[in-house]
Amino acid sequence: MPHLEYRIKPGDTLAAIARSYNVTLDVLARHNGISNPNRIQSGQLLRIPAAAGSSGSTSRPLTHKVSAGETLSSIAASYELTVETLAQANNLRDVNRLFIGQVLKLQSTPSASTGQTLNTRSGPPPQQQVTSGTLPQQHTTPLPASGSPPSIHDIMEVAFRITGAFEGGRATSYQNEDSGIVSYGKHQATLSSGTLGTILAKYVKRSTNPAAQRLAGFMDRVNRKDSSLRKDAGFKQALLDAGADPVMSVIQDEVFAQKYWPTAEQGTQSDKLKSPLALAMYYDTNIQGGLAAVRTATAKAMKGKPFSELAYLTEFNRQRDLRLQGLAEDKRSAARYKWGEEKEQLLNDAKWLDSSRSRVVALQSLVAAGDLQLRGDAQGLLHLNRYRVRGLSAGGASTTQPQQPAPTSPPRADAATLVKPPVVSKPSPNFGSRNGTDIDAIILHHTASNNVEADLRTLTKPSSKVSAHYLIGPDGTMYQLVQDEMKAWHAGESAIRGQKKPGVNSRSIGIEITNDGLGRTPFTEAQYQALEKLVPYLVRAYKVPMENLLGHRDVAPGRKIDPANNFDWSRVRRAVEASTGGTVATGPQDNNTGNASTPTPRKWSLSPSLDDVLKKGAVLKEGMQGPAVSELQRLLGLESPDGKFGSNTKLVVKTFNASAGVKMPPGLEGTATKATFEALKKKSPPNPIAGDVIAKAGVNLPEIARNVHAAMQGGLTSLGTNEEQVYTNLARLNHDAKLITEFKKVYAKTYKVDIVEELKSEFSNTWLYGDELNKALSYLSPRSSPPPKKTNPPAPITPGNKTPSPSPSPGGAKERSGKEWVNRFLPSNKVSDLKEPFQSKVRNFLTALTAGGVKYDINTTLRPPQRSYLMYYAREVASGRLAPDKVPAFIPQNNDAPVNIDWAHRDAQGKADLTAAKKAAVAMDKEYNAAKAIGKPYKSNHNGGEAIDMDFAPAWGIGKSVVDATGKTVTIRSKRDLLVVGATFGVYHWNYHGPKNKTDDPHWSKTGN
């Protein structure tokens, strides 16, 4: 049986895939042995069965919607068609000019390809519009008679021009003021991000310009990202000269196209954005950094709402601006605790961040002008703050470019017809601020009385602490008590589908209906008529999704019962549907199973309440609509619960019932009962990694993943990436190759993104980040490959950073004791001179300290036994405990070099000069400057490279938080706390096991001795 293959991408649902290949969900599930359609994995290869036979249709859809980056030949190839056939079928004049979002006909007649064998493809499933009949006219993009739509290349060029205008715009632009070290060129490539290095490497290779030769001389330092280049005048001049070379300009575009364009393009694709403006905005954001964060924030803000591309882009700009503002604030507040150059740098960064907000303003002005096609003014110029750049129309494309229909916005009456029904104003003092929360719900209530005067009194009296936006009297009068923009106090402690935040009062409009709520008094015809005007108006004015048109009882179940059972919801819903074309609900229509080119209007009956299902044995089945269905869909993990129990929901329920072992009578397998809900609740929350915790070393990988992800997404109040949180958590992987591999898997599984890619996009490029990215990535490199320089312990301040000298003292003859001995048998302060496994333990400890913001200064790691011998006896003699002529000789072990020292300062006759000897020993001791306790040779753990002496800033790390080896975050409040943290890594302080004296305070070792 011929079949297609499809590799699951992040965000796919089985239902969506099934739809796009015109197979039913359960056929697809069965074909692939999938028992739970909600448990599919990104990367999984699906076999798509050839068209489900009965209809005789083919698997190949009739149309294909062009995505960014596609060419006519790639599309043709993926459907096994020739370019000519496609061009002909679509009347294309220029095969190189495709328009993003353009819908191509794939077949001239539907019957032409029946029975055709399809090739294997791994790209996205074709965006299917219809499966039979002819294409509805509004879906095609009629090509203008003159000119043709812009190619992706045209769009890229304009995007480059836009970003170029913001960034400096010229190949020679040079800037050395921020943490990017040196930013250069049209796109302001920074040295710290490595992009400048890539550009220069290409340039040096390709250009014969003298500037290229001069730059070649700098490549070593460029590759090291040497910060001294910031102030190197020769480097600057070479860059400026190279900028005049056209080759440089070409290379700059090339590198940026490769490095930053694909992410931007993929971003627009997965966010289902189609306009050139969207591409330009995503690209510009990616260049600046933070595309992933802004996208996430936007998606979150837009969630559950129907939106147009314009609305989405507006929100995107708002979120981008908020992020920049937040980052600038972060920098400024960080600067408060810093001094000198560091402070300057932070304040400078803040300033740059502030000024960069103007690019968001400029882009938003294009959005506000509705110029999604980047056509510009009459001259074809885009106005970006004080810059003018050529738009798309000037690039040869027609000025009569068709405006793409907004992808998800339903056909809707224009603003002019959106008229608010007349209201009587009765202001209530009981209201508050929505605090920025958008209105996305409407809650209906009954007042529990038939007396509108009493209702009004209560709702407007300060002491009652209650209100609503509207009250509908029995005569149909609509009273407005609280302005829509304000928060009324009608919902109390409630939740929409379990979500308490944002508060229901903050996000909703409350409508009270005067009725005693006993279920006997009918709601009046006048009240229904009022609601039929008011609710559709509110739904459209605030883009409230149908599923959020709720009763108080739905948001406070078990406590509230309003509106009463005799309230006819269907009248209100019908009015809303009539006004909005029935498509207000978010996401794909559940009832649209892909067999009709326009959704068949369907009569939905009101579903029983969840309570009734759980307590009274009510059943949810196909054709019902209501909050209980939404809840069912939510629990099933459907992509966009619309509250409508359509055939799609039915299939998912059926599959779930079967897989969860919920027994259903024949014919009712696709319905949901109490048992279904119980099985759903038992099902672990949709957390694909549950139970995947790696017990090893107590490292909780999902938790680390969560923390890192959260840090990158920014919390509710902290915008942008919390770098420290990323470091601290990644440090917990201990550079362990296995853990890192596992962690990457867990991360990819949970968040459907590669951690490295996400780090790159979060910490990426230009002037804001650079070092941070390297630092973050270093935690993901296993120990065997040493981490980049940045994460190595900082160079110690004292003493000299010299390797131990294996050189013995002058051979043969003994040399008198004295200061010069101190420079022999030198100690090391390098961690790399420690013996394994202690070395790794120390590294892990130090990494955790660095991540926690504790600085350390290593005095000694490996101390040769000879040095111990010299130190020990110098102290003995200096202190008078031992006479110089009684000092024993050093007895070497393990082939160690001898120490030919004359402690007694004997003359040729062998006579000792004890005074001089003691003086020399005192001088030596002073020079060694050792702590009170000195280990005897071969006794000290230092001799075997199993001890480390160090100091901390702040002292003992007090006030900082460090993640210990078990993954626990420990706030250091005392010296003891740090000792305990060290012990978890297997690094024991001198005092750890008991001794209280401070004789060797800097000393840590494998045993504590």
Add this chain to the structure above:
Amino acid sequence: MSRTLLLLALLLCAGPASAQSAKQLNTEGFRLYQAGKLEQAAQKFEAATEADPKHALAHYNLAATLGVLRKRGVFCEPDTSLNNILDHLTTAVRLDPRRLARAKEDADLDPIRNTVGWHRLLGLSPARTEDVPKLLLGVRKWYGPGVGVYGTLRTFTFLEEGKRAVMSQRQPGTEEGQGTEEREGTWSVSGRKVELRFPKGDPIILTLDKQGVLSQQGGSIGTENPITDAPSECEA
């Protein structure tokens, strides 16, 4: 007095390094609290708990600030409901048990003393049958559900001496204090069941569930049930 306690609490605070902004927000909130700008203080503390949900002190400070606001008659905005205050206080104590000792002495938190949640923190549990009488008395006044726009219409008060009980009831469409009918009787407990007897009429049987919610036998949701430790607020 409570301010001193808060200050002490502030000094003892040392959040994780990753929560720099939470710490700052908490500090800013405390300054505002000191300056008597309680609404703004509550906003800052809340932001701090959102920035770092594990910041015990911010939760505590938020609870205390909301407590003062509630004492001053501020309701709904910000959310000074007993449940909200208790949520934050309980979180604070869970994260840092030392907060409990302070909470016991902090007058800011007086509004929540008569709640199930507070008695839970003190060690009682509605899940234990033997704690039922203690909880009934500890909460003292219990509130029926809010009915329509008229709020809680019915309350039960349990008194120790003589096992006296007071039931108060008013009708929807009336204003608070207007036409309220009060009945005095006695109460007795058997297991989870509470029987209230009044001079006239049938006894009322209430049951305390393991979550600390009372319900009247035969009562219907939305009018009689549920009966909780908090009045209906900010809902119509």
